[in-house]
Amino acid sequence: MIATVALVVGLVLGVILQPTVPIWLQPYLPIMVVAALDAVFGGLRASLDGIFDDRVFVVSFVSNVAVAATIVFLGDQLGVGGQLSTGVVVVLGIRIFGNVAAIRRHVFRA
Amino acid sequence: MASGLLRDLLEQHLEPGYLAAATRRAGHPPSTRSRRLSLAVRVFALVALGLLFATAFVQASASAPQAARTRAALAADARQRAALTDRLQRQANAERSRLSGQRARALRDSTAGSQASAQLRDVEVAASLTAVQGAGVVVTVGDAGLPSDPVTGNPQGDPAAAGRVQDRDLAELANALWQAGAEAIAIDGQRLSPTSTIRSAGGAILVDFRPVSSPYEIQAIGNAGRMQASFVDSPVARSFRTFIHLYGIRFSVRRAGTLDLPAASSTGLKFAAPGGARR
Numbered sequence: 001m002i003a004t005v006a007l008v009v010g011l012v013l014g015v016i017l018q019p020t021v022p023i024w025l026q027p028y029l030p031i032m033v034v035a036a037l038d039a040v041f042g043g044l045r046a047s048l049d050g051i052f053d054d055r056v057f058v059v060s061f062v063s064n065v066a067v068a069a070t071i072v073f074l075g076d077q078l079g080v081g082g083q084l085s086t087g088v089v090v091v092l093g094i095r096i097f098g099n100v101a102a103i104r105r106h107v108f109r110a
Numbered sequence: 111m112a113s114g115l116l117r118d119l120l121e122q123h124l125e126p127g128y129l130a131a132a133t134r135r136a137g138h139p140p141s142t143r144s145r146r147l148s149l150a151v152r153v154f155a156l157v158a159l160g161l162l163f164a165t166a167f168v169q170a171s172a173s174a175p176q177a178a179r180t181r182a183a184l185a186a187d188a189r190q191r192a193a194l195t196d197r198l199q200r201q202a203n204a205e206r207s208r209l210s211g212q213r214a215r216a217l218r219d220s221t222a223g224s225q226a227s228a229q230l231r232d233v234e235v236a237a238s239l240t241a242v243q244g245a246g247v248v249v250t251v252g253d254a255g256l257p258s259d260p261v262t263g264n265p266q267g268d269p270a271a272a273g274r275v276q277d278r279d280l281a282e283l284a285n286a287l288w289q290a291g292a293e294a295i296a297i298d299g300q301r302l303s304p305t306s307t308i309r310s311a312g313g314a315i316l317v318d319f320r321p322v323s324s325p326y327e328i329q330a331i332g333n334a335g336r337m338q339a340s341f342v343d344s345p346v347a348r349s350f351r352t353f354i355h356l357y358g359i360r361f362s363v364r365r366a367g368t369l370d371l372p373a374a375s376s377t378g379l380k381f382a383a384p385g386g387a388r389r
Contacts, residue, residue, distance in 0.1 A: 006153040010160020018168050019161070026169065033166045036159055042125050049124075051132035054148035058155045060125045065162070091119060098123030 027076070028069040031085055035068035036061060038092045041099040048106040068092070195320070195375075203373050206239065235294070238303035238374035242294045244331040246369045247338045249283055251275050251350065252325030254358035273357025275324060277310040279350075280317075283328055284308065286346035290337045292330035296371045298322035303374035318375055325360060334365045 021029060039061035046052040068088050075084030213230075217223030234240045254273030284295055284302060295302045300317040307318060314321045330337065341347055342363055350361045 002149065002153060003156050006156035007160045010157035010162075011164045012160075013157065014161045014164020015168065019165055021165060021169055029166045029169055033163060036162055040159065042123075042128075045124055046128040049128070051128045053128055053131035053135070054152045054155075056125060056127040056131050058151050060127060061155055061159065094119055095123045098120075102123065 025069075028072055031068045031072050031088055032065045034089055034092050034096075035064040038096050038099075039064045041096050041103065045099045045102045045106075048103060064092075192320075199375050202375075203241065206373065207241075210234070210240065236304075238294065238301050238306075241373045242331060242371050244293075244369060245334045245365070245367055246292070246294075246329060246331035247287075247334055247341065248364050248366045248369070249287065249328040249330070249341070250325050250360065250362045250364075251279065251283065251328070252360035254360075273353065273359045275315070275326060275359060277308050277315045280315060280322075280326060280328070281308045282346050283350070286341055286344045287328065287330040287337070290330075290332070290340035290344060292332040292337060294331045294371050296329045298327055299372065301371050301374040306374065320375070329366070329369045329371060331369050331371060338363060338365055 039057065042060060043052060043057040046057070071088055072081055072085045075081040210231075214227050217227040231240075235242055253275055280297060284297065287295055297308070297317045300306075300320055300322060302317070307316070309316050314323070315326075316322070347363070350359075353359050354361050
């Protein structure tokens, strides 16, 4: 309940404030969003499993976002940014898919 | 090792940290203070999350229309300029025909004058300075169509790799038509003058700096029967017939009863002056 309210508050704040993203960070925004989605679905599944832990959630969220952006940044510097971001999206995509499937099993018992 | 990594990726979707924290917590009920702290941390993290999503959304929705707007503005600009050029060209043609009418009136009274007038008219036709009309042949060439995607129906594949008509092809066809006895040629309604250029810029073909697009229609006025026979038999037409099977381009030749070709958008000579008869 509180989590949902906090999320909505964050969304509204973002839409109202429209923070300007520094130009060097803009290419990494989409990959950061994908990493954040992974953390969100992981946390949702953990809370349905009854083993949710705030510390793990926050650490996984921050580190996921930072690591994803860093990997793609490093790839850009090495000239393989496109391939590395594909790799990150594949790994995170598989995890998101698996977690959503687990959430679905919880919710629909199927 | 590698299989372990892959198995982890495919089977272990949940952060292992959650399970570790749960076993660590088992048997130790958290204090009220630490519970409050963790709730605050969770709220803060979720606000940050929402902020990230909203920012990404705003960013994406702001940048996409920006590109589209720029593109639309440029396209509108190009269309406007093309319309302006068309209007000026029409105006120039009208002035030119008025000029030649007045000139003919001024010259018709004397024998020498009417002779000069007729000569001038022939030269003007040869220099593509006047609109002409007559029977002739129409050659149509077009790019090969791209194979369509079986799912979406959209064209797929690299458009640059498909059978595309190049500027050189149009120039060769025009030259073959001249050789076959054409007296006036227009490509997609752009009359060719002795100084016309056929070039490509980017993916487009420009005839006298005006873009033309596939299928290209080359109209040529001349002795229709003889011109068609001579053109169809020319090496250029023969190689284009093989291109039909080789690259899938379109190529057809037909006779036309009446063709109306406009005057060329000639800029006139800038540096060369007529020699010989100096006054």
